[in-house]
Amino acid sequence: KRHRFWETQPVGQFKDLGDASLPEGSIEPPSPLSEVKSDPYPLPALYEWTTCDIDDDATAAEIYSLLSNNYVEDDDNMFRFNYSKEFLLWALRPPGYFKSWHIGVRVKSSKKLVGFITGIPARIRASTVVVRMAEVNFLCVHKKLRSKRLAPVLIKEVTRRVHREDTWQAAYTAGVVLPTPISTCQYWHRSLNPKKLIEVGFSRLGARMTMSRTIRLYKLPPSPVIPGFRKMEIRDVPAVTSLLRVYLSKFAVAPDLDEKDVAHWLLPRENVVDSFLVKNPETHEITDFCSFYTLPSLILNNANYTNLKAAYSFYNVATKTPLLQLMNDALIVAKQKDYDVFNALDVMENESFLKELKFGPGDGMLHYYLYNYRLRHALKPSELGLVLL
Ligand SMILES: COc1cccc(CC(=N)NC(=O)c2cccnc2OC2CCNCC2)c1
Numbered sequence: 001k002r003h004r005f006w007e008t009q010p011v012g013q014f015k016d017l018g019d020a021s022l023p024e025g026s027i028e029p030p031s032p033l034s035e036v037k038s039d040p041y042p043l044p045a046l047y048e049w050t051t052c053d054i055d056d057d058a059t060a061a062e063i064y065s066l067l068s069n070n071y072v073e074d075d076d077n078m079f080r081f082n083y084s085k086e087f088l089l090w091a092l093r094p095p096g097y098f099k100s101w102h103i104g105v106r107v108k109s110s111k112k113l114v115g116f117i118t119g120i121p122a123r124i125r126a127s128t129v130v131v132r133m134a135e136v137n138f139l140c141v142h143k144k145l146r147s148k149r150l151a152p153v154l155i156k157e158v159t160r161r162v163h164r165e166d167t168w169q170a171a172y173t174a175g176v177v178l179p180t181p182i183s184t185c186q187y188w189h190r191s192l193n194p195k196k197l198i199e200v201g202f203s204r205l206g207a208r209m210t211m212s213r214t215i216r217l218y219k220l221p222p223s224p225v226i227p228g229f230r231k232m233e234i235r236d237v238p239a240v241t242s243l244l245r246v247y248l249s250k251f252a253v254a255p256d257l258d259e260k261d262v263a264h265w266l267l268p269r270e271n272v273v274d275s276f277l278v279k280n281p282e283t284h285e286i287t288d289f290c291s292f293y294t295l296p297s298l299i300l301n302n303a304n305y306t307n308l309k310a311a312y313s314f315y316n317v318a319t320k321t322p323l324l325q326l327m328n329d330a331l332i333v334a335k336q337k338d339y340d341v342f343n344a345l346d347v348m349e350n351e352s353f354l355k356e357l358k359f360g361p362g363d364g365m366l367h368y369y370l371y372n373y374r375l376r377h378a379l380k381p382s383e384l385g386l387v388l389l
Contacts, residue, residue, distance in 0.1 A: 033163075063104070066116055078300055098119070100164070101162065115154055136158055169370065185365060188354045193340040225328075229277075240277060241257065243289055251383055274294070294339075309340045312344070
């Protein structure tokens with residue numbers, strides 16, 4: 001397949017697959033900052049760049065609406081991600097973030113926001129090397145402006161602004177195959193509200209299954225069962241950071257999280273991110289941790305429902321409690337909070353619980369990519385310790 005744009009970029013190229021002589025690491029060296037263009041990449045005449053100040057509520061609302069109407073849909077165009085404004089404020093303002101990496105495209109005449117792309121800083125370890133990267137996300141072009149080759153322009157502009165901050169690598173995901181995935185993950189869904197999921201067409205009634213039998217199949221206890229299972233609190237940040245750092249060191253690619261990162265990404269925020277831990281009631285040791293983020297989807301044409309409330313597995317560590325039991329308590333809490341479905345990728349050790357906890361495979365794959373960084377070989381999902389929003 002022709003990738004006119006990606007074949008011009010410093011990313012693993014399909015033609016290089018199997019060439020073991022290519023070293024792991026940066027594909028192109030950094031340029032001197034003086035050589036990084038200080039003016040924005042040219043846009044087609046009708047449009048202009050804008051740096052989106054998400055602290056401004058009106059701008060945050062514009063970004064919310066652009067994504068809510070034009071962002072990623074499932075393969076059958078029945079659902080569209082519907083990130084909340086609060087979620088976007090969380091996702092785009094981690095420690096050390098750059099406002100200049102929140103990039104919009106407006107129509108010059110109307111000032112309407114019609115394009116968006118973001119970067120956030122992240123320290124990501126690839127094998128043994130911790131690399132300062134940008135996590136690039138929320139690439140969105142208004143439905144009415146597709147096939148005008150605006151996406152490559154947005155990607156070039158976020159690349160330029162990231163280079164301006166002396167950052168030369170990036171990480172991103174996509175539902176499509178581009179040159180060249182570092183890993184290809186399968187997504188899985190665990191029904192929590194099967195009646196609604198079947199009604200809206202997310203799931204289908206199993207063969208030889210009745211609705212009441214299906215509801216019974218997915219029934220969960222009314223509350224968590226692990227002794228010492230509770231919500232994470234600010235005082236837990238140091239212990240959770242230690243637990244996570246040790247656990248994530250097992251994976252070939254994973255974020256290098258310090259206490260500030262853990263406080264931002266994992267302290268509970270209502271309807272944005274939930275996190276729980278197991279504190280041994282005798283030893284007071286924190287031995288396990290689980291978390292999920294909240295990403296609803298718009299239901300695009302159903303008479304009775306407009307919103308699908310979905311939880312997405314985030315970071316989980318089990319050192320004393322079996323992971324299966326820890327994740328079952330996560331399902332129980334998600335059900336308590338009225339989520340319709342709990343989603344997970346087969347990354348880290350997730351494969352060990354998916355089938356047993358009655359997850360079903362999704363109908364698509366999520367591909368992970370690194371920009372300007374070559375890995376000697378692609379990773380199995382179980383070697384990947386990175387979850388993007
Ligand atoms: C149910 O509503 C949907 C609305 C839009 C797309 C999809 C399918 C899909 N593409 N799902 C995922 O990418 C996915 C499935 C499981 C876990 N994480 C995921 O994506 C995350 C991470 C990447 N950025 C989007 C959210 C489903």
